[in-house]
Amino acid sequence: MTASQAGPLQLFELAAADPQVRFSPNCWRIRLALIHKGLECERLDWRFTEKQRIAASGQGKVPVLVDGGRMLHESWDIARHLERSHADRPSLFGPAPGEALARFVNQWAAESLHPALARVIVPAIADMVADCDRAYFVQTREATLGASMDELRRLRGESLAALNKVLQPLRSTLGTQDFLCGAQPLYADMVAYSAFQWARICDPQPVLAADDGLRPWLRRMDERFPEAARAPGVRYPF
């Protein structure tokens, strides 16, 4: 028996002022992974400042997956755990070198894509987080990004240009194949798509031009994951 069979899965997801609105890209990729594997889970809304509720995970960020009483954190480790503990379900990575290369996409999202996207959408996020989270959010993000919310708003044009540059490898790849993982979306697609899900839930202004080459892929992902396309808080279709 695997740990997962010991009880229902629970997923702590970051929530906005409206608790139905879940916007974290790292939580979204795990939700998509659960859908891909056909696993039910209880979704718990969580706020940045509710560190105590996930203290048993040994850290203070979500996603946190509760599986058989264990609290797992770090989206990459959760994805690997799901892959291994539900090896009979559809794979998130495919055979080698699928997982190893998905790791690179994961790190590219964490260290290139998310930072570039954050500079664009963080002011909008500050407007939608719960009141109890706002001061924490603004303070930590201004420190990380080295700019005030007002400065970030003023710099939006430059930040969009920088984001656009970061996105170029994704765009050109998806210009020649249906999904990052080829004919079907796997975890690397979920990671990249979740960044745009984050953007369209948080920021009323689209981050991509109407004719951006990424949109056909995003629409294919929406078709594959209607729960994401119709999620509470989604402000526009791709």
Add this chain to the structure above:
Amino acid sequence: MTASQAGPLQLFELAAADPQVRFSPNCWRIRLALIHKGLECERLDWRFTEKQRIAASGQGKVPVLVDGGRMLHESWDIARHLERSHADRPSLFGPAPGEALARFVNQWAAESLHPALARVIVPAIADMVADCDRAYFVQTREATLGASMDELRRLRGESLAALNKVLQPLRSTLGTQDFLCGAQPLYADMVAYSAFQWARICDPQPVLAADDGLRPWLRRMDERFPEAARAPGVRYPF
């Protein structure tokens, strides 16, 4: 019979003033792919300005692979051709989603890594290209990079900092696994490694710090590909 069986392979490789010194990252990745597949090829030295010698390819850049009388260009297309026409040899991509994800690494190298690295090493390349190529090289690179060789030299510190940022996803990925493709190097590793081969052949000043987290991976690649580690013009070990 595949086209490849019709005659020996020939590879046009960009050469420096010293024709034994082959420095192009796009040529190196194809050479490594040929070694990986255990295919012999005749290596032809070629200069930027010798467009006529490869005119039959319909364009003016190397690598160009001559296979059974056909001239193939574009490193990604050459790699796919080798994979398909020599399917009995060790695979460059592994099973799906290996090729699709390698495509993303290929595009990341072309559109993020190479442009960032070029800003650092192009002045050194200008010093080592053949006399017949120098004016062409300086003019085209200054236009592409929007800066003179002198400006690029002055900006080296900033360019190294920008390169360092671009490299972060590669570095963190290789901090947790031996190769980009997992336990063994495949084409995505060859693509990324060839960028550093380019740098260490062209520029006497290393682009990575002595304790950079990428070096253990680069040394593993050197072990796997001793022909690259000991190639004419290599200025330092990783």
